Amino acid sequence: MAATYCLQFTDLAAWWRWVNPIPRRHGERPDGEVLLDAAARAQLAGWCRIPAGHLMRALPSWTAGPEVPADRNRGADAQGWARWRVGALEWGPVVFACRLCAARRGAGHDRVWVYRPPWRRLCARHSRWLLKAGEGHPLEFVDVSTMVGELGRAQRRWGRVEAAAQAAGVVPGEVFALARAVVCGWWEQEEFWAWEVVWVSRLDGVVAATRRWCSGVAGWGDAQWRLLVRDAVVFPEVVAVAAALVDKRLVEKAGKQVEGLLRDRAGVEPFAAMLGERLDRPWLAAVETTGTPGPLARWVAVTAREQRKPDGALPLRGFKGKWSVRGPHRPVEVGAGLLLLAQSSPADDSGQDGGATGGCLSGQSVVRQPSAGPGWALRQRDAELFAQGVEHARCQVDRFGHLALAHTENGVVDGFDLGRWLARRRAEAVSLTAEQAAQLARLDPWWNPPWPVGWQRFWYRARRYVDGHGPVHGGDNLDGLVQWLQTWLRRQILLYEKLHPGQRELLTELGLTAGEVERFRAWPARRRHPGEALAVAQAYAARFGHLAVTGATVIDGFSLDAWLSSARRRQRTANRLTRLGTRLSALDAWWNPPWTLSWQRMWWAAHHHVHGLPEGARWWPDAPGAEGALTWLRQQHTHPSLLLPGQQQLIADLMRIGGRGPVWQPRISDQAWQTLAELLPSRPVGDRRYRSDRQILEGIIHIACTGHSWPHIPEELGSFATCRIRFQRWHADGTLARICHTVLPESDTHWQQQLADYIGRPAVDG
Numbered sequence: 001m002a003a004t005y006c007l008q009f010t011d012l013a014a015w016w017r018w019v020n021p022i023p024r025r026h027g028e029r030p031d032g033e034v035l036l037d038a039a040a041r042a043q044l045a046g047w048c049r050i051p052a053g054h055l056m057r058a059l060p061s062w063t064a065g066p067e068v069p070a071d072r073n074r075g076a077d078a079q080g081w082a083r084w085r086v087g088a089l090e091w092g093p094v095v096f097a098c099r100l101c102a103a104r105r106g107a108g109h110d111r112v113w114v115y116r117p118p119w120r121r122l123c124a125r126h127s128r129w130l131l132k133a134g135e136g137h138p139l140e141f142v143d144v145s146t147m148v149g150e151l152g153r154a155q156r157r158w159g160r161v162e163a164a165a166q167a168a169g170v171v172p173g174e175v176f177a178l179a180r181a182v183v184c185g186w187w188e189q190e191e192f193w194a195w196e197v198v199w200v201s202r203l204d205g206v207v208a209a210t211r212r213w214c215s216g217v218a219g220w221g222d223a224q225w226r227l228l229v230r231d232a233v234v235f236p237e238v239v240a241v242a243a244a245l246v247d248k249r250l251v252e253k254a255g256k257q258v259e260g261l262l263r264d265r266a267g268v269e270p271f272a273a274m275l276g277e278r279l280d281r282p283w284l285a286a287v288e289t290t291g292t293p294g295p296l297a298r299w300v301a302v303t304a305r306e307q308r309k310p311d312g313a314l315p316l317r318g319f320k321g322k323w324s325v326r327g328p329h330r331p332v333e334v335g336a337g338l339l340l341l342a343q344s345s346p347a348d349d350s351g352q353d354g355g356a357t358g359g360c361l362s363g364q365s366v367v368r369q370p371s372a373g374p375g376w377a378l379r380q381r382d383a384e385l386f387a388q389g390v391e392h393a394r395c396q397v398d399r400f401g402h403l404a405l406a407h408t409e410n411g412v413v414d415g416f417d418l419g420r421w422l423a424r425r426r427a428e429a430v431s432l433t434a435e436q437a438a439q440l441a442r443l444d445p446w447w448n449p450p451w452p453v454g455w456q457r458f459w460y461r462a463r464r465y466v467d468g469h470g471p472v473h474g475g476d477n478l479d480g481l482v483q484w485l486q487t488w489l490r491r492q493i494l495l496y497e498k499l500h501p502g503q504r505e506l507l508t509e510l511g512l513t514a515g516e517v518e519r520f521r522a523w524p525a526r527r528r529h530p531g532e533a534l535a536v537a538q539a540y541a542a543r544f545g546h547l548a549v550t551g552a553t554v555i556d557g558f559s560l561d562a563w564l565s566s567a568r569r570r571q572r573t574a575n576r577l578t579r580l581g582t583r584l585s586a587l588d589a590w591w592n593p594p595w596t597l598s599w600q601r602m603w604w605a606a607h608h609h610v611h612g613l614p615e616g617a618r619w620w621p622d623a624p625g626a627e628g629a630l631t632w633l634r635q636q637h638t639h640p641s642l643l644l645p646g647q648q649q650l651i652a653d654l655m656r657i658g659g660r661g662p663v664w665q666p667r668i669s670d671q672a673w674q675t676l677a678e679l680l681p682s683r684p685v686g687d688r689r690y691r692s693d694r695q696i697l698e699g700i701i702h703i704a705c706t707g708h709s710w711p712h713i714p715e716e717l718g719s720f721a722t723c724r725i726r727f728q729r730w731h732a733d734g735t736l737a738r739i740c741h742t743v744l745p746e747s748d749t750h751w752q753q754q755l756a757d758y759i760g761r762p763a764v765d766g
Contacts, residue, residue, distance in 0.1 A: 001047070016040050016082035019066045030113045030133035031088035035065040040080025060091050060115055091115040095130045096140035098123040111140070118231070119158045119176055119239070122151045129206075129232040135335035142229050143213055146205030154236040161239060164246045174323040178295060179242035183234045184331035185294040191287045202233045219342070227337045237279060244275050251303060268297040268430070295329040297430040298322075326431065328382070389421045390439050393447075403444040404457035422447070451500050458488055459506055471511025478520065493517050494531050533563050534580070538587055545608060545617040547588040548601035568592045595644055603650055605629040610654050628706035635712060667701050668694065672748040679738050681730075699723035700736070701751045704758035731759055 002012045016036070036044060041062065045052040056062045066083045088094055097112035101123060113133050121130045127145035131137075144151055162172040186192040187199075206229045217224070244250055253274070269285045275296075276284030288296060302322035306315050318324065332340075393403055396418055405419040425432065425440065426448045432440075440447045449456050462485055466472065478486045492499065492507060496517050499507075504514070536558050541547050549561045564584075571581045571592055584591045593600045606629040613619070624632070636643065636651045643651065668676065673694055680693045699717040703710060713720040730736045740756040 001044075013082075015043060015079060017079050019081060019083040021084075029086070031086055031094040033061050033085045033087040033090075035061055035083045035085050037065040037067070037081040040082055041065065043080055061085075061087060064090070087115065092117050094133045095121060096133055098126055098128055098130060098141065100126050117173065117176075118180070119155065119235075121231070121235075122148070122155050124148060124152045124155075129229075131228070132334065135333075136338055137217065137228070137334070139210075139214065139217070139228065142206055142232055143209035144206055144232050145209055147202050147232075150236050151232065154239040157243065158239050161243045161246060164243070168246055168248070170246065170323060175242050175245055176238065177325055178299060178323055179238045179245060180231075180234075181295045181325045181329050181331055182241055182299075183238045184230070185296075185329065186287065187230060187234060187331075189287060189291065191290050195281070195283045195287070199233055203229065206232060223341055224338060227332070227334055227341070240279055241275065244278055245299070250274060252307070268293070268300045271300050272296065292433050293430045295325055298326070298329075298428065301430040320427070326428075328431075386436060388416070389418070389425070390443075392416050392418045393422070393440065393443055397443045400460075402456075402460045403440070403447040404453050404460060406454070406457065426453075446502075446506075449502065451503055455503070459510075462488065462510055466510050473511055473516050473519070491531065493520055494535075533558065533560075534583060536560055537564065537584065541587040542616060543618065544620045545614050546601070546604040547584065547591040548593075548597050548604055550597045550601055564591070590650075593646070595647060599647070602629070602632055603647075603654075606633045606654055624707055625705070628708065631706050631708065631712075635708075666698055667705070667748070667751045668698060669745055669747055672744045675742060675744065676739060679742065680735060681733070696723055696726045697739075700727045700730075701755055703727075704755045705751055707758075 002009045041052060041055075045055060048055075052062075066081050092115050094113050095116045097114045099109065099112065102112040103109060116130065122128075122144070123130060123141070127143060127148040128141040129144045129151070130141050131139055158176075161175070165172045165175045193199075203226065207225045210225075210229065250271075269289050272288040273282075273285040276282050288294070299322050302316065306322070315321065392414070396403060396405065403422060405422055407419045407423040429437070429448050446456055465482070465485060472478065472481060472485075472489065478489055481489070489512060492503075492512065496504070496514075507513075536555050537547060537560060540549070540553075540555065540560060547564060549564055551561065553559070553561045567578075567580055567584065568591075571578050577585070581592065590600055590603075602624070605624050608614075608617075608619075609626045609629045610633075633651065633654055636647070637655050640648050640651070676697070677693070680697075695717055699713050699720070700723060702713060702717065703723075706712075710720040710724045713723060717723065727736075736755065736759050740752055740759070744752055
C-alpha cells in the first residue's frame with residue numbers, strides 16, 4: 001500500500017499505534033497480517049477508495065483487529081490501533097491462488113495468496129493443484145490435467161468425510177493429517193512400490209504436464225519433482241483413508257478382530273486388510289505389517305484400547321489421543337525436503353532437470369532414505385533416550401528380576417523415572433521398532449503383558465514365596481499360606497475361566513493348575529470368596545427378580561439365606577451402607593428392608609404381577625398368583641396406618657399402576673353348581689340362620705385360591721367365622737374331597753385344582 005501511494009513503509013505505519021512491536025526483518029511473508037481496529041479500518045478504506053463492506057468480504061482478517069478501549073481524550077482524528085500477526089497461525093496455510101481465476105476477479109496478472117486448507121487445493125476449472133507459499137521454489141501450481149477427474153471426485157467426497165468427523169466429535173483437520181501421514185508413509189516404503197501401479201502412471205503424467213509450463217528449475221532432478229507433486233498424486237487415497245477412519249461400522253468391526261492382538265504389532269493387519277479392499281489394494285495388509293509400525297498401527301491400537309473402556313469414558317485427547325501424529329510419522333514437507341535435497345550430493349538426486357520420467361519416477365527410486373527429513377535429529381535423540389531407559393531397566397532387572405514397575409510419583413531412581421518411562425513404552429508399543437521391542441523382551445518377557453501390570457507384579461511376589469516354601473495346591477483350602485497370598489489366589493480361582501491363557505500358564509508355575517483349581521472348589525468346608533457369594537446372589541436376583549430370601553435357600557452348596565442375613569446384620573451394625581451393601585443394592589434396592597422379608601417378598605410378587613416379570617426372570621416356587629397378590633395389595637392400601645412410611649410409598653406406587661386390585665367375582669358356574677349341590681350335606685332342621693351353601697363354598701374357594709387368612713374374606717361372602725366352621729366340618733366328613741374329585745366343566749377346573757392343593761396342606765384350618 002505504501003508503494004501504491006509513493007510512500008515509505010515508516011510513513012504509513014506512523015498513522016497507526018501498534019499493540020506489539022513491528023518485525024523489522026519481516027521481508028515478504030505471504031502469511032504476514034496487519035490486524036486493524038475500527039478506526040484504522042476506516043482510514044484504510046478511505047485510502048484505498050474501496051467500501052469497507054467489500055474489504056470485509058475479501059479479507060478474512062478484516063474484523064480480527066485488536067480490541068483497544070476508547071480513549072476519552074482522543075478526538076475525531078485519533079490514530080487507529082494495529083497489530084502484527086502471522087496469519088497462518090489463525091487461518092491456516094497460505095497457498096498461491098490460481099492466477100487465471102484471480103484475473104477474472106480483477107487482480108490482473110499479479111501474484112495472489114489465499115488461505116486454503118490442504119483438502120481444497122484443486123482448481124478444477126484450470127486443472128491446477130495449488131502449491132503452498134513460502135516453500136523456497138518459484139512454482140505456484142502443478143498441472144493435474146491427467147487426473148483432474150479423480151481429484152475433483154475426491155475433493156467433493158471430502159465434504160461427506162468432514163461431516164462424519166464433526167458428527168463423531170473429531171476435528172476434520174486432525175483426521176486429514178493422520179490419513180495423510182498414513183498414505184505418505186506408504187509412499188516412502190519400497191514394499192508398497194513393489195506392488196503399486198496406479199501411482200506410477202499418475203506420477204509420470206503430472207510431472208510431464210507440469211514441466212511443459214516451465215522451462216525447468218535450476219538444479220532440480222527427479223527427486224525434487226517427486227516431492228513437489230506427491231500431495232496431488234496421493235490425494236484420492238488420503239480422502240479414502242480418512243473416510244475409513246471415521247466409519248463407525250468399519251472401526252467397530254476392526255476393533256473386535258484386534259481384541260486378541262492389542263499388544264502385538266500384527267494387530268493392524270485386520271484393519272489394513274479391510275482398508276486394502278476399499279482402496280482396491282488387497283496386498284496392503286502385508287505391506288503395513290512389514291517393517292517399523294507406522295501411524296496406522298498406533299491408531300488401531302489406541303482405538304481398540306478405547307473400545308475396551310466402559311461406556312461413558314472420555315477418549316484421550318492431544319498427544320496421547322489416537323488422532324495425533326507423532327514426530328517420526330510426520331511426512332516431509334516440500335520446503336524442508338527441497339532444502340535437504342539441495343544439501344545432498346548430486347549423485348543422490350541424479351542432478352537432472354529434464355528428460356523422460358518413466359523409469360526414474362517409479363519403483364524404489366521414489367523412496368527417501370530413513371535418515372532424511374526434518375525429524376532426523378529428533379529420531380536420533382529419541383534413540384539416545386531409549387538407550388538410556390534400557391540401561392536403567394537393565395539395572396532394575398539385575399536388582400529385582402522383572403520390569404513390572406508401578407507408575408508412581410516416588411519411582412525416580414538416580415534422577416530417572418523408570419516407571420513412567422515403561423508406562424509410556426507400553427502405551428506406544430506399536431510404535432517401537434523390532435530391535436527396541438526385542439531389547440525389552442530380552443530383559444523381561446512379560447514387560448508389556450496383555451493384562452494389568454499390577455497383576456504381573458503380584459505374580460512375581462507370589463513366585464518368590466513359592467520358591468522359598470514350595471508350590472501351592474488346592475486340597476487343603478489354602479490354609480497353610482500367608483493371608484495376602486490366600487486372598488490373591490482365591491481371587492484367581494474365582495475368575496480362573498476368565499483369565500488370559502498366559503495368566504493360567506503363569507499360575508501353573510506356582511503350582512495352581514486346572515486340576516488344583518477343581519480340588520479347591522470341591523473342598524467341602526472351604527471358605528467362600530465374597531465375589532463368589534456375590535455371583536450367587538446375582539444369579540438368584542436375575543432368576544427371580546429380587547433378593548427377599550425368607551427360607552433355607554442352598555444353591556450349589558452355598559447357603560444364600562444365611563449369607564444375606566449376615567450381610568444385613570453387618571450393615572445394620574455399621575449403621576451405614578457398606579461396600580458389599582452397595583453392590584447388593586444394585587441387584588435389589590430393597591434387599592435389606594426395615595420391615596419383614598415376608599412382606600417385601602409379597603410386595604415383589606404384586607410388583608411383578610403389575611409390571612410383568614423382568615426379561616429372563618421367572619416365578620419362585622411358592623409365589624402367589626395374580627389374584628392373591630393384587631388382593632393383598634388392596635388390603636395393604638385399605639389399612640395404611642399399619643404400615644411404615646416406606647411401605648406406604650411402595651404400596652402407593654403400585655396402586656397408581658395396578659388400581660385398587662381385583663373385585664371379587666363368583667368362581668362357581670351355574671352348570672357346576674347343579675352338580676355340586678347334590679354333594680353337599682342337607683340343611684339342619686330348625687336352623688333359620690343357616691346361610692346359602694353356595695355362598696359358603698365360594699368363601700372357601702376364595703381362601704384356597706388367594707392363600708389369605710380367613711378374616712380377609714370379602715364382605716360379599718359374609719362372616720368369615722361361619723365359613724371357617726363350615727370348612728372344618730366339610731373337610732372332616734370328606735365333602736371337600738368329593739368336590740375335588742368330581743368332574744366339572746373346564747371353566748371350573750382351575751379353582752377345583754386350587755382347592756385340592758389347599759386341603760392337602762398341613763394345618764389347613766389356620
